[in-house]
Amino acid sequence: MSGFAGEPSVVVARLxxxxxxxxxxxxxALNDVSVEFRPGLTGIIGDNGAGKSTLLxxxxxxxxxxxxxxxxxxxxxxxxxxxxxRRVGIESLYQDLALVETMSIAHNIFLGREITHRIAGxxxxxxxxxxxxxxxxxxxxxxxxxxxxxxxRQLSGGQRQAVALARAMRFGARVVLLDEPTAALGPRETAxxxxxxxxxxxxxxxxxxxxxxxxxxxELADNLLVMRAGRVVATPDPRTTTLRDLTExxxxxxx
Amino acid sequence: MSTLAEAGxxxxxxxxxxxxxxxxxxxxxxTGTLSRDVLIDIALVVALxxxxxxxxxxxxxxxxxGTNIVAIFDSGAILGVVAVGEVIVMIAGALDxxxxxxxxxxxxxxxxxxxxxxxxxxxxxxxGLLVGALAGAINGLAVAYLRVNAVIATLATYSAFLxxxxxxxxxxxxxxxxxxxxxxxxxxxxxxPYLVFIxxxxxxxxxxxxxxxxxxxRVYAVGGGPTAxxxxxxxxxxxxxxxxxxxxxxxxxxxxxxxxQTGTAQPTEGSVGLELTAITAVxxxxxxxxxxxxxxxxxxxxxxxxxxxxxxxxxxxVPSFWQEVATGGLLxxxxxLQDVGGHRARWRAVRAARRRAARSGAAMAVRP
Ligand SMILES: Nc1ncnc2c1ncn2[C@@H]1O[C@H](COP(=O)(O)OP(=O)(O)OP(=O)(O)O)[C@@H](O)[C@H]1O
Ligand SMILES: [Mg+2]
Numbered sequence: 053m054s055g056f057a058g059e060p061s062v063v064v065a066r067l068x069x070x071x072x073x074x075x076x077x078x079x080x081a082l083n084d085v086s087v088e089f090r091p092g093l094t095g096i097i098g099d100n101g102a103g104k105s106t107l108l109x110x111x112x113x114x115x116x117x118x119x120x121x122x123x124x125x126x127x128x129x130x131x132x133x134x135x136x137x138r139r140v141g142i143e144s145l146y147q148d149l150a151l152v153e154t155m156s157i158a159h160n161i162f163l164g165r166e167i168t169h170r171i172a173g174x175x176x177x178x179x180x181x182x183x184x185x186x187x188x189x190x191x192x193x194x195x196x197x198x199x200x201x202x203x204x205r206q207l208s209g210g211q212r213q214a215v216a217l218a219r220a221m222r223f224g225a226r227v228v229l230l231d232e233p234t235a236a237l238g239p240r241e242t243a244x245x246x247x248x249x250x251x252x253x254x255x256x257x258x259x260x261x262x263x264x265x266x267x268x269x270x271e272l273a274d275n276l277l278v279m280r281a282g283r284v285v286a287t288p289d290p291r292t293t294t295l296r297d298l299t300e301x302x303x304x305x306x307x
Numbered sequence: 308m309s310t311l312a313e314a315g316x317x318x319x320x321x322x323x324x325x326x327x328x329x330x331x332x333x334x335x336x337x338t339g340t341l342s343r344d345v346l347i348d349i350a351l352v353v354a355l356x357x358x359x360x361x362x363x364x365x366x367x368x369x370x371x372x373g374t375n376i377v378a379i380f381d382s383g384a385i386l387g388v389v390a391v392g393e394v395i396v397m398i399a400g401a402l403d404x405x406x407x408x409x410x411x412x413x414x415x416x417x418x419x420x421x422x423x424x425x426x427x428x429x430x431x432x433x434x435g436l437l438v439g440a441l442a443g444a445i446n447g448l449a450v451a452y453l454r455v456n457a458v459i460a461t462l463a464t465y466s467a468f469l470x471x472x473x474x475x476x477x478x479x480x481x482x483x484x485x486x487x488x489x490x491x492x493x494x495x496x497x498x499x500p501y502l503v504f505i506x507x508x509x510x511x512x513x514x515x516x517x518x519x520x521x522x523x524x525r526v527y528a529v530g531g532g533p534t535a536x537x538x539x540x541x542x543x544x545x546x547x548x549x550x551x552x553x554x555x556x557x558x559x560x561x562x563x564x565x566x567x568q569t570g571t572a573q574p575t576e577g578s579v580g581l582e583l584t585a586i587t588a589v590x591x592x593x594x595x596x597x598x599x600x601x602x603x604x605x606x607x608x609x610x611x612x613x614x615x616x617x618x619x620x621x622x623x624x625v626p627s628f629w630q631e632v633a634t635g636g637l638l639x640x641x642x643x644l645q646d647v648g649g650h651r652a653r654w655r656a657v658r659a660a661r662r663r664a665a666r667s668g669a670a671m672a673v674r675p
Contacts, residue, residue: 114538152528164541165540
């Protein structure tokens with residue numbers, strides 16, 4: 053299969069979208085968007101309302117497109133629920149709603165994928181095993197964390213993101229989607245979370261991150277995608293692109 | 308200055324790895340949900356002991372401790388089974404107001420089957436349990452799939468089930484002739500009533516299910532974070548449907564117990580009002596209205612406290628309407644006590660801050 057933007061690709065992209073459109077009333081949030089995501093970190097930038105979150109929501113099964121298809125390894129997949137998206141190996145980090153406040157870190161990491169053992173046909177949860185594995189996973193994130201028995205209610209914003217990231221890493225997601233993961237964080241926690249994100253990309257996972265901090269995106273991302281009014285308007289190379297170029301793509305006059 | 312630094316340390320900024328982290332950690336764990344549950348259970352056991360001691364002394368008789376403990380369990384058994392269903396629904400973040408009239412409907416169903424099917428008891432019990440589960444499923448479908456608010460949905464079915472029970476029985480009490488049910492409802496083995504055995508079995512199954520099984524674990528998840536659970540791929544709607552079916556089944560078991568105890572179908576008598584007492588017991592037991600917290604054991608202890616109170620007040624001759632007042636007062640006190648832990652820390656901090664401000668002569672607010 054060849055690339056959508058006209059450039060033929062040798063390797064089939066892990067995650068791709070073909071001709072996605074999504075309208076809300078008469079707002080065209082996405083307008084015939086075709087993209088490909090490869091291993092490494094792809095940054096999505098664009099002005100407010102450009103359609104970045106809408107695109108990610110379609111990949112995570114939260115929204116269903118009016119037109120177009122999502123492809124995993126070149127195969128079209130139906131993502132009609134968060135469950136379906138997860139099942140094809142897409143892990144999404146949501147800004148605030150993804151953790152159960154009343155549960156511990158360990159139980160949140162294993163939410164929906166609890167470790168169980170079968171006794172007489174009953175699926176019993178293995179609390180100790182989950183705690184062990186969770187504690188192990190937490191050592192891989194760069195933020196200091198309390199024990200995995202601690203309730204997430206007691207965590208800071210950065211620690212919460214780290215829990216969500218630990219969850220994504222733990223389950224070897226093929227694609228990780230992050231919508232402004234550092235929007236609510238201080239400088240130190242931002243650096244830590246971005247460090248984890250970069251680690252994942254370096255291990256060869258396909259990481260897609262929406263962000264508004266352009267210098268940061270230029271420095272961190274392997275590929276960039278600029279969105280504007282529901283369309284992908286540019287895919288500049290972060291190594292050769294300047295901040296001025298990016299701003300021009302995002303809000304400059306259209307040629 | 309030093310107080311400011313102190314305050315910062317406690318404000319959750321524990322990003323930097325530091326040796327205090329583990330101490331902080333264990334302190335936090337002490338205030339976590341698990342130990343809160345245990346604390347509430349202990350408080351309820353203490354309250355039970357106190358109530359029994361008070362009533363024992365007040366009635367100046369050994370009779371209280373001997374026969375009355377049995378009586379307390381006996382009168383609490385039916386309520387206890389209903390409360391088990393209720394607490395599971397409430398852990399899932401919903402509420403079931405229809406359990407009392409559901410139980411009434413089940414008694415009517417059992418009585419009608421007995422009447423028209425030549426006293427076929429096994430059939431009657433099976434039909435009764437099916438009716439209860441089906442009634443629960445109607446609630447569950449409305450709440451989970453039609454997204455009707457649980458209070459409204461079960462308020463509607465509360466009326467509907469009651470009406471159905473009255474329709475089936477024509478508003479009459481229907482006698483049920485069954486020596487087995489009568490024995491079940493009034494007999495005992497080794498001076499332990501059979502109804503109490505049923506309660507113990509139901510409680511044991513429920514405690515095991517909620518603590519140890521995947522399904523129980525996910526009921527807590529769904530109640531504590533429905534959106535997060537859905538995004539994590541948990542089929543939230545199925546679990547919601549499931550807890551209402553379980554609640555309906557518990558109401559059905561209670562209905563069968565009620566038929567045994569009274570020998571009649573009780574579309575209104577004995578079953579109506581069960582829901583409020585059950586919800587009271589669940590709240591006493593430390594389960595919140597917001598879901599994700601609470602325990603089966605707490606709810607059962609709540610039931611025992613309530614029936615001890617009823618029983619004791621009756622024994623020392625307090626008019627029955629005072630029992631209602633006492634129940635309400637107890638609930639209020641218990642819920643206040645459970646919340647106070649969190650609020651007290653803040654009150655203390657606010658008071659201290661005001662004192663410091665007053666000492667340093669700081670302005671309380673910016674004035675134009
Ligand atoms: N649920 C919705 N209902 C109606 N309109 C919506 C909805 N979600 C998004 N939109 C509209 O779709 C467009 C794209 O929104 P989207 O959230 O994808 O933007 P974004 O690029 O993520 O912006 P931001 O940078 O502000 O997060 C906007 O015009 C927005 O108003
Ligand atoms: Mg957005």
